[in-house]
Amino acid sequence: MQNAIRTSPGLMHDVSIMTASTSVQIRGACPHDCPDTCSLVTTVEGGVATKVQGNPAHPQTGGVLCNKVSRYTERTYHPERLLTPLKRIGPKSAGQFEAVSWDEALSDIAARLKTIAARNPEAIAPYSYAGTMGFVQGEAMAGRFFNRLGASLLDRTICSSAGGEGMSQTLGGKVGMRVEFFAESKLIIIWGSNSIGSNLHFWRYAQQAKRDGAKLICIDPRKSETAEKCHEHIALLPGTDAALALAVMHELVKNDWLDHDYIARHTIGWQALKERALLWSPERAAAVCGVPVEQIKSLANDYGQSFINNQPAAIRLNYGMQRVRGGGNATRAVACLPALIGAWRHRAGGVLLSSSGQFPVDKATLQRPDLRKGSLPRTLNMITIGDDLARQASSEFGPKIEALIVYNSNPVAVAPESGKVVQGFARDDLFTVVLEHFQTDTADYADYILPATTQLEHWDIHGSYGHTDVLLNRPPIAPLGQAKTNTQIFRELAVHMGFDEPCFQDDDETLCRAAFGNGVDFDELLTKGFATLKLPDAPFANGNFPTPSGKCEFFSPRLASQGMDGLPDHIANYEATGTSNDYPLAMISPPARNFLNSTFVNVKSLRDIEGEPLLEMHADDAAKRGIITGAVVNVFNQRGSYKVKAEVSNRARPGVVNGMGIWWRKLGLDGTNVNQLTSQHLTDMGRGPVFYDCLVQVHLA
Ligand code: SF4
Numbered sequence: 001m002q003n004a005i006r007t008s009p010g011l012m013h014d015v016s017i018m019t020a021s022t023s024v025q026i027r028g029a030c031p032h033d034c035p036d037t038c039s040l041v042t043t044v045e046g047g048v049a050t051k052v053q054g055n056p057a058h059p060q061t062g063g064v065l066c067n068k069v070s071r072y073t074e075r076t077y078h079p080e081r082l083l084t085p086l087k088r089i090g091p092k093s094a095g096q097f098e099a100v101s102w103d104e105a106l107s108d109i110a111a112r113l114k115t116i117a118a119r120n121p122e123a124i125a126p127y128s129y130a131g132t133m134g135f136v137q138g139e140a141m142a143g144r145f146f147n148r149l150g151a152s153l154l155d156r157t158i159c160s161s162a163g164g165e166g167m168s169q170t171l172g173g174k175v176g177m178r179v180e181f182f183a184e185s186k187l188i189i190i191w192g193s194n195s196i197g198s199n200l201h202f203w204r205y206a207q208q209a210k211r212d213g214a215k216l217i218c219i220d221p222r223k224s225e226t227a228e229k230c231h232e233h234i235a236l237l238p239g240t241d242a243a244l245a246l247a248v249m250h251e252l253v254k255n256d257w258l259d260h261d262y263i264a265r266h267t268i269g270w271q272a273l274k275e276r277a278l279l280w281s282p283e284r285a286a287a288v289c290g291v292p293v294e295q296i297k298s299l300a301n302d303y304g305q306s307f308i309n310n311q312p313a314a315i316r317l318n319y320g321m322q323r324v325r326g327g328g329n330a331t332r333a334v335a336c337l338p339a340l341i342g343a344w345r346h347r348a349g350g351v352l353l354s355s356s357g358q359f360p361v362d363k364a365t366l367q368r369p370d371l372r373k374g375s376l377p378r379t380l381n382m383i384t385i386g387d388d389l390a391r392q393a394s395s396e397f398g399p400k401i402e403a404l405i406v407y408n409s410n411p412v413a414v415a416p417e418s419g420k421v422v423q424g425f426a427r428d429d430l431f432t433v434v435l436e437h438f439q440t441d442t443a444d445y446a447d448y449i450l451p452a453t454t455q456l457e458h459w460d461i462h463g464s465y466g467h468t469d470v471l472l473n474r475p476p477i478a479p480l481g482q483a484k485t486n487t488q489i490f491r492e493l494a495v496h497m498g499f500d501e502p503c504f505q506d507d508d509e510t511l512c513r514a515a516f517g518n519g520v521d522f523d524e525l526l527t528k529g530f531a532t533l534k535l536p537d538a539p540f541a542n543g544n545f546p547t548p549s550g551k552c553e554f555f556s557p558r559l560a561s562q563g564m565d566g567l568p569d570h571i572a573n574y575e576a577t578g579t580s581n582d583y584p585l586a587m588i589s590p591p592a593r594n595f596l597n598s599t600f601v602n603v604k605s606l607r608d609i610e611g612e613p614l615l616e617m618h619a620d621d622a623a624k625r626g627i628i629t630g631a632v633v634n635v636f637n638q639r640g641s642y643k644v645k646a647e648v649s650n651r652a653r654p655g656v657v658n659g660m661g662i663w664w665r666k667l668g669l670d671g672t673n674v675n676q677l678t679s680q681h682l683t684d685m686g687r688g689p690v691f692y693d694c695l696v697q698v699h700l701a
Contacts, residue, residue, distance in 0.1 A: 022046065026476035027055060027529030030069050031137075031455040032596050033130035033159065035318075035354070035466025036201040038065055039530050040072075042456060042476040049073050049456050049477050058530050059180070060467045066200050067593075067609075068600050072456065075603050076480070080438055082451040083481025092426045095444045102482065102492070105448050110496035112431050112447075113149070116402045121150035122377045123402040127385065129158055131408030131599065132486075134460030134473065135361060136511045137453075138408060141487040141494075141504070143367025146405075148499050150372060152398075153379040158414065160354065160465075161686035163322035166331025167353055169556040169685070170568075172546030174357030175539065177314060177350040179467050183208040184348035186311040187302055189217045191334060192241065192321030194224035197593040199466060202316060215302060219244065220320070221588055222616070222658050223651045234299065235653040236289040238586050238692045239324035239573035245333035246570060247285030248300040249277035252340050257304025259342030266543035267339050269555020269567065276567045288570060290577070290655065303341065312346035313338070317353040320590060324693040326571030328685030332556075333568035339552040344540040352466075357546075358533060359463035359470065360519035366511060368503055382409075383689045384680045386417045389424025407435035407452070407486055412442040413598040413664055416678035416689055419640045435486055438602055441665045451483040458485040459508040461515045461525070468533045470516060472525035487511065564685070574681050575695040577655055583637045583695035585621060589661040589674040598662045613668050615644045616658040617698065622648040625698060632669065632701040635659060635677060637694070642672040643701055657698060 028040040039058035043051040052072040056063030085105035090096025116123050126146050132138055146153075155161075164174050182188060183205040195203040203226065210216055216230040219241070227233040236244055252258055253274055263270050282296040289296070306313035315334060322331050335351055343349030364370075378398045380388055393400045404425075415421045425432065425445035434446040443449045457480065460473040479485070484492075487508055494504040506514075513522050524531040540552070547553050560566035577586045591597065592614070594606040601607060615635055617627060627633055633646045635657070644659065652658050659674040681690045 026474050028455060028473040029462040029471035031132040031134050031460065032599060033133060034596060035199050035464065037462055037464035037466065037471060039471055044476045047477060049076060055529060060201055060469060062204065068596055068606060071603055071605055074605060076454050076456050080602065081480060082436060082438060082449060083483060084451060086449040088447050092445045095439060097449060105450065106492055106496045109433055109448055110493060113403060114497065117149060120399040122152045123399040124149060125152040125380055125401055125404055126154050127382060127404050127406045127409055127411055129156055129409040134462055135366060135515045136460045136508055137458055137486045140366040140511045141490040142407060144371060144503055145490040145494055147367065147369055147371040148501065150377055152377050155379050155381040155687055157686065157688045158382050160319050162327035162683035162688035163319055163331040163353055165686035166328040167335055169559055170332045170335040170553055174354040175546060176352035176355065179352060180205060181348040182206055182314050182316065184312060185209050185314040186214050187306050187313040188214055189219065189315045190226060190230065191219045191315055191317045193316060193318030194226045194590060196225040198591060199318065202466060217299060221653055221656050222590055234291055234295055236291050237577050238588050238656060239326060240289040241321045242326055242330040242333040242568060243280060243285045243288040243570040244296065245337060246277050246280035247282045247296050248303060248337065249340060250280045251282065251297060251300030252304050253277055255304055257307050258340055259307060262339060262342035267552045267554055268549050269553060272567055273336065273554040276569065307341035312348035313341065313343050314349055315351040317351055320692065323689055323691040325574045325681065325684060325690055327683040327688060329568045329571050336554050336568060344538065347537040354465040355468050356463060356465040358468055358535060361463055361515055362517050365514045371501065381687055383416060383682060385411055385415050386420030386424055387680055389427065403431040405433045406442055410440045410442045410598045412445060413440065413673060414662055414675065416675055416691060417639050417680050418675040435489055450489055451481060453479045453483045453485045457483065459512055461512040468535055469530045470520045470525065471530045472512065571684055573693040574690060575693055580695050583697050585696050585698060586656045587659050587677065587694045587696045588656065588692040589659045592660040595662065598664060601664045601667055613644045613663045614647050614660045616647050616649045616652040618652045618654045619648050620654050622646065625700065627700060633698050634701045635696050635698050637677050637696045639679060640676040642674065642676045643669040
C-alpha cells in the first residue's frame with residue numbers, strides 16, 4: 001500500500017506504509033545532538049502525527065527512544081510553535097513581534113543584507129550548530145547561500161572540536177570501535193559521560209557486557225546515574241583526565257603490562273611517551289586529580305590485567321572531559337591507552353569518542369565552497385560571539401559584525417559568558433534573523449523570526465557520531481502553518497538576493513541523494529530507513545590508522561611542527577581548583593537528563609520533571625555555607641551571577657558543584673542561566689569551549 005505526502009514545494013513522494021487502515025507509519029531519524037541517532041517510526045492518523053517511537057528493525061535503536069524524543073509530538077504541536085514569519089515591533093529582548101507575510105519578510109531581509117554586503121559581505125555572519133544534525137537542513141542550502149554571499153565563515157566549535165582534534169592527532173580522525181562490540185567487552189571504562197542520560201543506546205550494550213561479566217568503571221566528577229550503576233566510580237576533579245591517563249600509563253610501564261609487539265609495529269613516539277608517563281606516578285596524579293592513589297592503581301591494574309588475560313578492554317570516551325583548557329591533550333592521553341595494551345586487536349577493544357569521521361559525506365557538493373568569489377572570508381569562532389559582537393572594525397578583526405543569521409542554534413542561552421552575548425545581541429545596529437521553532441532566548445533579540453519545520457515536516461539524511469549507520473528522514477506530515485524548511489528559506493532568500501545559480505533550485509531529495517553520492521545505497525535507505533557502512537570489525541587490529549604515518553601517533557609530528565608539545569600532557573585548567581580564594585568551587589554544567597542542550601526546555605512535561613534550575617552541591621560545601629536542599633542560592637564569579645535552587649547531594653563531589661543545564665534564561669529563576677558564569681577561553685587544540693573550566697562561589701540568595 002502506498003501513500004503520497006507533500007515535502008518540498010512542488011514535490012510529491014511515495015512513502016511506504018507499514019500498517020493498514022487509517023494510520024500510517026513513516027520512518028525517520030532523530031535529528032538531535034546525541035550520539036545515538038535513533039531510527040524513528042512516526043504514526044500518522046488523518047494527517048496528524050500521533051506517536052513517535054523507536055524503530056524496532058534498527059538494531060542500534062532497538063525500538064527504544066529516550067524520554068525526550070518520545071514526546072516529539074508534544075514538541076511539534078506545541079501551542080507556542082512559531083507558524084508565521086514575525087517582525088520585531090518592540091525593543092530588542094522585549095519579545096514583541098507582529099506577523100508579516102513571507103514575501104515582506106524575505107524582501108526586507110534581502111534588502112538589508114544587500115546593503116551590508118555592498119560594503120563588505122564579511123560583516124554578515126551565519127550562526128548555527130546542531131539544532132539538527134541533518135546534513136540537508138543543517139549546512140547544505142545554508143552553506144551555498146553564505147558561500148555565494150561571501151559572508152564570514154563560522155568555526156563550529158561549541159561542542160566537540162578539542163576532542164576531535166585530539167583524536168585526529170593521535171588516531172587520524174574521529175574513528176574508533178564499533179559501538180555494538182562494547183557488548184562483548186570485559187572491561188568498559190566510561191570516561192566523561194553520563195551514558196544513561198546522553199548515550200542511552202550505548203548503555204544497553206554496556207549492560208549486556210555487565211550481564212556477561214564485564215567490569216564497568218565510570219570516570220566523571222559527577223556521580224551520575226551511570227556512575228551509580230558502574231562497579232566503580234572515579235570522581236576526579238574537572239580538567240585532570242590527562243593526569244589520570246598518564247598515571248595509568250606509568251603503571252602499565254612499571255608492571256610491564258604492555259603489548260610490545262603492537263607498540264613496535266603500530267605506534268610512533270613510544271620511547272618519548274614512556275619517559276613522559278614515568279613522570280606521572282599515581283601519587284602525583286592523585287594529588288592533581290583529587291582521588292585516592294589506590295583508585296588510580298586499581299584502574300591501571302584492571303586495564304593491565306585485560307592485556308595479561310587477553311580480554312578486550314574498551315573505553316567509551318565522551319565530550320564532557322574535553323571542555324577544559326587541556327581538553328585536546330586529555331583526549332590524546334586517553335586515546336593512546338588502547339595501543340599500549342594492544343586492545344585494538346580485539347573487535348571489542350579500543351576506544352570510541354566519535355564515529356563521525358567514518359562517514360563518507362560529500363560536504364563540498366552539499367555546501368558548494370566553489371561559489372565563493374575572491375579570497376577566503378575571515379572565520380569567526382562561535383565560542384567568542386560575545387566578544388566579537390562588541391568589536392569594532394579593524395585590520396586584525398575585519399569589519400564589525402552588522403548582521404547575524406541564526407539557525408539550528410540558540411546562542412543567547414548556550415554560548416559562554418552570556419552576559420556579553422546578550423549585550424551583543426541587544427545592539428540596535430545589529431540586524432538579526434532567527435530561523436526557529438519557538439521564540440527562544442535568541443529569538444527575543446531577532447529583527448525577524450522565520451518559522452522553521454521540525455524533523456517531522458522535512459526530508460533529511462543523517463550520519464551519526466555514536467554508530468556507523470546512515471539514516472534517511474522522511475517527513476510524516478506537511479509543514480505546520482506557514483513553516484518552511486531551512487533549505488526552502490535559504491532557496492527563497494537566494495532568489496530575493498538575485499542569486500541565480502542552478503544549485504539553488506536543488507530540491508531536498510536531490511540534496512539527500514548527494515550527501516553520500518555512491519558511498520551509500522540510497523535505495524536501501526528508501527526501503528529500510530537506514531544503511532550500515534561497510535567497515536571492518538576491528539579496524540586497527542593491524543595498525544592502518546588514518547594518520548600520516550599510518551600508526552597510532554603517541555608523538556604527533558604535526559603538533560610539534562606547530563610549536564606545540566608533540567606528546568600528550570596534563571595542562572592545568574585556566575581556573576584550576578584551589579587557585580582562587582574568592583571562587584573556591586569548580587563548576588561543571590552537565591545536561592539535565594530531560595533536556596538536550598537548550599532543546600526541550602519549553603516542553604512542559606519534560607520541564608515539569610526537571611522542576612527548576614538546579615545546583616548539586618556536596619554536603620560539606622553546603623554546610624560551610626548554611627545551604628540546605630531547596631534553598632535559593634547565588635552562584636557567581638567575576639563574569640556574573642545566576643540564581644538557582646540548591647540540592648545537597650552526593651552527586652557532587654567535594655569542591656565541585658554541578659549546575660545542571662541548559663535552561664532557557666527566561667525560564668530560569670532570574671532571567672539568566674549557567675552560561676552567565678562560563679568563560680570564552682579556548683581549549684589547547686581545536687579552538688573549543690571550556691565550559692567545565694570555571695571557578696565560582698555560592699552563597700545563599
Ligand atoms: S536524543 Fe538520542 S536517545 Fe533520544 S531519540 Fe534522539 S538519538 Fe535517540
